[in-house]
Amino acid sequence: MRKIKDIFIRLLVRRFWLKFLILALLAIGGTWCSNWYVIATTKSQIYHELNEVPQKKVALVLGTIKGYRDYENPYFTYRMEAAAELYLSGKVEHILVSGDNHVHSYNEPEDMLNKLVELGVPASRITLDYAGFRTFDSMIRAKEIFGVDDIIVVSQEYHLQRALYIANANNIKAIGYTAKNVDYNGINLREPLAKFKAVLDCSILFTSPKFLGKKEPISLY
Template sequence: MLKKNTLRLAFRFFIFCCVAVILCSYLIAETTQEHLYSKVENVPKHRVGVVLGTSKILTNGNVNLYYKYRLNAAYELYKADKIEFILISGDNSTKTYDEPSTFKNDLIALGVPENKIYLDYAGFRTLDSMVRAKEIFGLTDFIVISQKFHNERAVYIARAKGINAIGYNAKNVSSRYGFKTNLREKFARVKVFLDFLLFKKPKFLGEKIEIK
């Protein structure tokens, strides 16, 4: 009897989790579509574009396509005069891992002036990146630059925090290449609402930095 009850509870919990994943994913996707752009010519001009960081090199030694396509998307916006400045928000939790500086060096190599690039070294999570863009860098509207699935979540978080953000979708990768990332994204969307319920704050805030 106890075993049956345990199995029944486990099944109900499984169903609950599945429903939560589906509902959270649907809500985030459906409420952000009007704020996302895939063609550079259609993107409204903004002063700042915020690139969401990721690692450049995968564990197998290959270039991370998410990184490559976000880099290209940021450069496209800058070259098309859709943005004046680029804020790169990423993880620099150790001396040997520095997402923002890597992006910066590659953008400079493409021709973006160094004085047009700002770095946020404490963008450990998407929530941190969005809130810090507002609280540290004083931004109340900007273009988020990442893949569409990531932009949906980032823009949803930003708008929930009172930021008038839109997203420019970098080229996506194949479903096979990004299977693990897409799977993690499903649970990350549930965590968005848990973070809201728990009033989650960024890991670090700090002194104000003016983008000028």
């Protein structure tokens, strides 16, 4: 009887590990396929040279933390510089900055506004989205809240790929202008999962932003 019980337990353990292995392979395969698809379908929408960027009315700058104390996050700095380049060169007439302001002491949009003004962009030409808690929310809110469905998105290339995929899946006409990249290995680990999540949000779960609210169309005049 004990021998039969031991065999039964071993069979259960084997079945558990077999299921775990299958699920792990599916997750890895799904992540790889999602990354390939997102990158392949957005490649032609990404611009690296300012003089090649088509003119549009509005640029959307995706938020990130400004930095800590005296340290300024280079991702933040390069995004603001790229956005300022678009405005000062006449490629766009207005800039929408979208970031996280979930608590009073943390305000990405205000930090973005201040940096852009420092770089020469008039404050009157900047609109703030305080509920851009993640890339998905920023893209959907640009269309649904601010009435922008033809836009230049500004961020690093790895981030633009995901943002433009979200735009394409939600009937937003978008191109991307790359901010200078930053060498950081952590992005290489996190971004494939973020792209996989974007595919889930847009094609399987049909997720909605955390907040929508009343419409606030951007006035260009």
